[in-house]
Amino acid sequence: MKTIKVGLVGFGTIGTGVAKLLLLEKERICKRTGCDVQLVKIVDLDTTRDRGIQLPEGMLSADYHDILNDPEISLVVQLIGGTGVERTIMLEMIEAGKNIVTANKALLATYGEEIFCAARKKGVSVAFEAAVGGGIPIIAAISESLAANEIESIHAILNGTCNFILSNMEEHGSDYAPTLKEAQRLGFAEANPAMDVEGSDTAQKLSILSHIAFGVHLDWKDIPKVGIETVSGTDFRYAKLLGYSIKLLAIANRLRSENGAPDKLELSVCPTMVKKGSPIAAVSGAYNAVSVIGDAVEHSFYYGKGAGELPTASAVVADVIDTIVGRTKITFDTLDLWNPEKPAENIEIAKAADVTGRYYLRVMVEDRLGVIADLADILSKAGISICSCVQENSNDNIIPIIIMTHETTEGAILGAIGSINQLDCVVNETVRMRIYG
């Protein structure tokens, strides 16, 4: 039986899960690869914390060169987050001829081209199923199982922290700030939750999915994004009334062009009113889900734990197995991702301002006559058609006005919101969400 030596960089939550599977379920991994898969070295700056797993003497080290310089280690699982030293380490590992399995979406979303070109040059592969959607095999689904399709759209919940917070707000009728605190207490949100709640993490994952599904090259920072901090209990009350749930949705939507002109790809990350009854509206808690429409398969939907020790480790170890048996290399070669020399697909990324959709607006105003007329006038001048407008009777002086629009553009909505926010009677930044379904 062939022996494969594996090194693991990063011994945090997912790293611990991977170590558990590779060490404690060794027999299983051997059976499924036909090889003796040996985890021989784990590197982490913290070499003392108890992770609940007993490692053999000498396996844990603080120096990644212990893996880099061991020529017998042919496969490196890199599970450290960030794009600084992590980039250097990955490029050095590739340069040393090691196959890579990683969950670092920020690194791929930012330096995908550099990393994949280096790997191609060196003849090694990079697998990254765990970078998007945790335990959901969405990378394999799009790049292999749906390979007969041209993808029409992706609508996805890709951040468990945001979905946990939004689900809890919906369930308990609570507001954002206390729910975030509770999520932090329970370990579902980081001490600094900015990357999650502002939508950057979701945008990075969407950029990776978009590259695979549509062949577009893009900077994740160019994806228009709105975070969840502005979503309030009031929004959930209206969502419920109107038959919607609220999710932070990553959207990639192909707009077909005619006469051979390039299709347009609309991208956005935004709190979204999702019609109840659709599978994605039922996704609650720390789960992730991806809804994919392909021109042959039609609607398909994938759901699972978006984070966590063993669910994410499940995806990492699947990549380890795929790499060892040789499937990864085939997929890596045929997909030819992040290759600037590959002929471009006939699709262009729509300008942020041109992205179309229906919108929900919540305008907080001082209650006085004529407010709705003022708002309607601004929207009308921006070319935005109103679908419905609700102003509840209230004893409060500050009241919400809820507007649902017909299809319009992100640019028109942003312009209108700018004008609305300048009205004397408007007391807070106007909240906007997209509407789906």
Place this chain on the structure above:
Amino acid sequence: MKTIKVGLVGFGTIGTGVAKLLLLEKERICKRTGCDVQLVKIVDLDTTRDRGIQLPEGMLSADYHDILNDPEISLVVQLIGGTGVERTIMLEMIEAGKNIVTANKALLATYGEEIFCAARKKGVSVAFEAAVGGGIPIIAAISESLAANEIESIHAILNGTCNFILSNMEEHGSDYAPTLKEAQRLGFAEANPAMDVEGSDTAQKLSILSHIAFGVHLDWKDIPKVGIETVSGTDFRYAKLLGYSIKLLAIANRLRSENGAPDKLELSVCPTMVKKGSPIAAVSGAYNAVSVIGDAVEHSFYYGKGAGELPTASAVVADVIDTIVGRTKITFDTLDLWNPEKPAENIEIAKAADVTGRYYLRVMVEDRLGVIADLADILSKAGISICSCVQENSNDNIIPIIIMTHETTEGAILGAIGSINQLDCVVNETVRMRIYG
């Protein structure tokens, strides 16, 4: 660019979809394989019917020897249903050294061992993603993406016809017979729907999933199954009242044993009360869905069109692509399915009578005093604990008594139902369903 010649046996609904993708989307398939993939021959007994696609002169033939005897055809897509001549043709194609892609679940469920042993002997591969779950990549998910897991359970809707009928009964409050007629009129049910509505099709698919997920060898006919013919509008009324939906569920459930004794695998196909709010309860119409729990990934869920020309063709052509690029052969070799020489997994199929679960019973009785006492007595003697029992007031002489049980065994329930059906006051066969969630 390498040329791959493909033959297609079976030019029905799925075959037409496959021909459309291979002929009309040739550029796409070439890009994703790096090969010039040429569909060169289609065989079907009906060579005259218009399938809405223009074939090159001479491509369509009624004689499968046109494919069998063409040494340039290295890949055969076999899409004819049934287990008679279809078995002969597949074995001959394998013997001629051709790689196989098929959607024939009956053939695999019945002759899997013979077919896979023949393919192994000849060094070719058999791919069958489309055999289970139509467009849902559930074979790839279980055999590749979840390879790091030991599977705990599968709960699945695998028959679009049954789900279409049950969804329509639920939505319109209608009974079975008229809904089946409507499904036949709309093309969602065959003229002879027995294989679907009696649960045989579902049991065949469950046997294939169970073989891959749990490594068990089984005859699909041994899976205890109940069809949907006995489900009535009354059942849906009670299901709604109790917060359930009714689905024909295929269930495979691992019961862990201790001290190294083999685990038990419970298998069943039965109309099932599924708690609303779970993803699988929301699956309506002709969709399929599979809920998989793995020991690492925890709960994962896959959803998509279970049938239809292009959705199923999407899975078939994904297999064609996988076969051409070489992924299929790797998976075929490492999984080593239906191999009697492979060491058995430490798991045994539970006897049908020992399969455990909670049950819903609907007993149709003549309204008289003491009926419930009689029923309770029978259940008590069978060791079955009652969770709830409802008997509505009614002016009818014949009334339903609805009983929900606590956990019991299939054997105990069957015994009790036998006794119940012999009571003088019981006017119809007692209807049983399982309860899930």
